[in-house]
Structure formats: structure tokens, C-alpha cells
Amino acid sequence: MPPAFKLVPVDGPANSVNDLLRALEGFDQRILSVLQDMKLNSLDHIPQKTQKLWTDSTTTCPHLFPSDECWLRTPPTSSELILSTLDTFAAQSQNQPGNFNVYRRGEFSDVDPRTAIAQLSNPNSTAAVVIAGLRVENLPDNILTTPEALSEFVEPYEHSNHQLLxxxxxxxxxxxxxxxxxxxxxxxxxxxxxxxxxPTHHNLELLSSVEGRKATLVRIGRSLEGGVIFRTTAEDAVYLPVGCLHTVFTLVGGFINTLDFVTMESSKTFAAMFSSGLSQLNGSSVFETECFDRFIASIGLAVSHKGVAGAVLAWLDAFERIRDYAAGDKVWRREATKVWVRFLATDSAKKLVCPCGARESFPEHFRAEHLWEKEGRKSCENVTREPNIGFSMKLRVRRKRYRDDDEVKGLAKKMKKS
Ligand SMILES: [Zn+2]
Structure with missing residues (x-):
């Protein structure tokens, strides 16, 4: 099938919002008409007001980096990847433990996974097949990292969950x-x-209101604020900040790696997500657990890197939700207690004033009013004066979850039951 439209060049003035929307010709007509009505900015020209929506609600806005800088060794070629992907498919079809999921129209599908490879040369506008969560032999985790230039905006820790799509x-x-x-x-x-x-309050509430439903973009797209649109090629690695609402269209098929990490500024966005109830997306406990794990990892980083003010605010903001969650996840609760108790034993904790307005000594006040337990007092005595919280705390190894599959989770549950 020849391309249904002519691709616009990526550089120069042709990269305007209208040109980007034109490049989406051939996608679902209902989506395209919503896109026409949306207020979008190109990533190169974000007005100050929109910029502020990003920096107030999360770490920064999305950023592009040269993808070259993410490779620690020469990555495999597309042909090599296709061959090793076919090997992976063959292994799974022989009932070896599988490591990927097949989606069609955003839902789990039992279609032959090789269809996705066939569609690289023969795309199907109404039934694109996507493979997520691939792990192939010639693309080990230690071949990929975050670019150094990312540190200009955020400092990434705890790289995890490398996957191929x-x-x-x-x-x-x-x-x-x-x-x-x-x-x-x-x-x-x-x-x-x-x-x-x-992830502004407005946007999180909107997304929360359509939880568990399909056609999210069609339902709420026109009402979302602060939208940016951009196009990426093989040259561009994309940083999406925590909480970023996103929808992605593939213009030219291919492979893409995803990598998760934690920053010391991420906790405020998690707190906003918890308060909006979004962390319980489609009742998926895996998504919720991952969010809470990264939330406390972010707080651990913040309190050991002079970011404690933001961490305390985030904790207080979402405390009711945090307490509910902790009641059902003892491992998490222990980890969270450890992070705070270690910090409360430090000299810098003594100098803090609680944002809730209390004038008492911060360590005693925080433990009495903003933590849940009395058992923390005991372990407090055993803590050294020089905590090294963020670096020593590793994220728990969790059941594997595929990125970008949040919208199909309801269905995933059903499939598992049947
Ligand atoms: Zn307080």
C-alpha cells in the first residue's frame, strides 16, 4: 500500500502545528477532527503561560535529545532486530515462557505476532498490530542509558523496565x-x-472522569490544557516527565525502546495523581504499586539531596491516600517509614518548620502527625547520622508491566480470568 499522504520534512517551518496534523492523514477520522479543534503548541514555541502549567505540575516539559547519546554500544540494525524478534516469537509459540504482548486497536489480541512485522512494509490503517514488552537477545539492558544532557532538566536515578516496542x-x-x-x-x-x-489538576480530573473507557482522546481531547505536539524521527530520544498525559501516533513503523527512572522532583506529581484517584487506573494494582514505589524512591532521593521541602509538601498533599495505600502494602509502608525515620534523625530535619503550620520540633511533630506509626520511634535509635537513602534504596522487583498499556488494563483482567 503506498503512503496515503506525503510526509512533511521534520526541520524548518514545515514543522508547524498544522503541518504536523496534516501528517496524520489516514488515521481515524474522529480523532483527526478532535485534533483540529485542540489548542496545541509546537515543542519549539511553548508560550510562557503553557510552560508554567508544565513546570508547576511536573518536573519540566517534554524534551528531545539526540538518540545517539543513549547508546553505550552500537545498537543492532533493524534487520538484526527483526530476526531476533522472530526468534522470540518462535520461542513463545513453542510454549516457552512468553515475554511480550500483542495488541490490535489498543486491545490484547491473539493475532499472529508476525503480523506486526508484515505491517512494517504493508501497514493497515484500521488494524495496526503492536508488540509491547519485547526483550530480545541482541538488545540487553546495559546497552541503553539516559543522555547526559537530560541532567540539565532532571537527574535520573533507578533506571528500570527497559522494553522494546x-x-x-x-x-x-x-x-x-x-x-x-x-x-x-x-x-x-x-x-x-x-x-x-x-498533569495539572484540571487535566488529571478530566482523565480520571473517563477512566476505564475507550476513545479517551475523542472524549476529553478538546478540554485538555497545556498541550504540545511534536514529531520524532530515529534521531530523537524523548523524555516524558512523570504524570505527562500523552497519545502517540506512528507515522513510520519501527522499533522503539522505553526506559523508566525516578527523579528527586517526581514526588509532587505522584501526590497529585494519588489525590485525583488516577493511580487506581482501571483497578490495576500493578500501576498503583509502581507509582507508590517510585513516589517513595523520589522522596528518598529528595531528602538526601536537599530537596526535602518539596518531599514534605508532596507527602502532606496526598497523605490520606498514602495512609490508605500503606494499610494494604506492608512492604511499602516499612520502606516509607524507613525513609522518613532516617531523615528525621538528621540535623537538617531539626531545622525544618512543617508546612502545616505547627511550630513544634519538626522530627517529633512529623512523626506524631504525619506518619502513621509508633514503631518508627524504636528503629530511629538504630539509624546512623549520615543517611544515604536515595542511592541505597532499590526499587522492588515487581511483576512486569508493559508501558503504554494502561488503557487496556480492564480488558487484560478479563482475559486472565477467561
Ligand atoms: Zn505538620
Missing amino acids: LTPKFAHTDIHIDSGDGLSVPMGRSEKIWLCFP
């Missing part, structure tokens, strides 16, 4: 939020258009 042209993921800060690194000819929205 195979998305042919016409693949589209509806609006959703991932469970942390993330980097996407394309391979081969892959080209995509991204629409991203900051």
Missing part, C-alpha cells in the same frame, strides 16, 4: 499516563507524532 505505521496509543518518568529511544526509520499534556 514494535509499532507499525497507523499504530496509535490513546491518552494515558505512565507510572513514572520515562525515556523513549527509537531505532531504525521509526517516526512518530506525540501529543503531550501536563
